[in-house]
Amino acid sequence: MKIAHRQIGPDHPPLVIAEIGINHGGDLDVARDMVRRAAASGCECVKHQTHIVEDEMTEEAKEIFPPNADVSIWEVMERCALTPEDEATLKAYTESLGMIYISTPFSRAAADMLDALDVPAFKIGSGEADNLPLIRHIAAKGRPVIMSTGMQTIDSLRASVAILEQAGVDYALLECTNLYPSPPEIVSLRGVSDLRSAFPNAVVGFSDHSIGPEMALASVALGACILERHYTDTRYRAGPDIACSMDPAELRLMVDRSREIWIAANNDKSRTGPEEDVYRFARASVVADADLPAGHTLSEADIWARRPGSGEIPGFDFDTVLGKRLTRALRRNEQLKWSDLSD
Structure with missing residues (x-):
């Protein structure tokens, strides 16, 4: 697939x-500085979350408290959402640094806003990976889609993938575990291989919520083509996703x-x-x-293989020499030559 100028x-x-x-907490200046530091770390792409609460x-969300927050999910998103004007500014700033800007829309309105901003691709989060009407709405935009697959099984993903394929959009599926942070005993690196096997048309990657870069880096050896991790300018900042976020130094390492x-x-x-x-x-x-x-006929007791490898007959030809007659006398540890042997 291709997103903006980048082949993946x-x-x-x-x-x-x-x-x-x-992680910017709704502060555009903080978000811009995070982008600046990401660019300095050699990163090619930043991802935002677009929340139009x-x-x-619904109002019921005001009574739901995420495990990693002390206020309701409604209040978390209300505090942290950028205005449409600020998001447009952040996208323009990101692209001015030569980076790719994408975002996750959590609603139809957010998807429509990002489409109007001409984002090069959409990200669908794990929580929306089985939200078929929203996936259908996003896929209809005709842009590439990256979808995280946390909390899903191969079978539960099939309907969502079918929508993406029917829309004819390029798409990627990211193995993901949605606990913030995710301990290694529940992370599935094998999920990368399982996704590649089950969905051969997909680009496959890894969205990481563990602590440290090890899981994401290990996924590359299994064929992950995209690595996504939460990112912050400093881990000393308050926020629900900071615990599993990498800082600029770790981003450079990744x-x-x-x-x-x-x-x-x-x-x-x-x-x-x-x-x-x-x-x-x-x-x-x-x-x-x-x-x-x-004139001696060579047996296994007569010869051995020793360094260096500068001799004419390598150790892997040891068995070939057995049973041959010597055409001349040899001293112990003298390297054999093919001309020393006859049948």
Whole structure:
């Protein structure tokens, strides 16, 4: 798939998405500074959350308290939502730094607003991964979609994926665990492989809520093409997602190390050019294991394989030498040559 100028897939380094989300607390200046620091860390893409609370929730939400907050989900989003004008400003600033700006719409109104802002792609969060009418509304915009799959099974995802495929949009599915933070005993790295197997048309990635970069980086070796993590300018900031957020230094590490792992994961099993000098001394050569007379028929007790590998007969040809007659006398530890042997 392609988002803005960026090709995404197995043939390209993983796209690292820094999710600012609501970590700015509704402050545009804080959000801009987070973007600036993400750009300085080498990140290519930041993701926001677009909340138009009245279209997103009913009044019942005022009585629902998330596990990682001490106020209702309504109040959390009301406090943290940027105005449409501020979001437009943030998108323009992000793009002025050469980065890709995407966002998660949590309602029809939010999707329509982002479409009017001409975002290059939509993100669908795990909580909306089975919200079929919203997915259908977003897919109808015709833009690429990245969908997190936390709290879902392969079977429960099929209807949502069918909508994306029927709309003809490029899409990615991200393995995800929705506990903030997620302990390793409930994180599923195998989910990356399961998604790749179940949905061969999808680009597959990993949306990480664990502490530290290890899980996300490990997912690259399993084929994850997108890495998404919550991101903040500092972990000393208050907010419901700060506990599982990376700071700019960890973001830089994720960008650099994920590319290194992607390169290594795609290298064939072979002896490389730089290894040749090592191979010449590390390899063993067949040698006489005792002083041997000319005309002697070689048995396994007469020869051995020892370093260096500068001899004419390598250790992997040991069995080929057995039963041959010597055309000349050899001293112990003298390297054998093919010309020393006859049938």
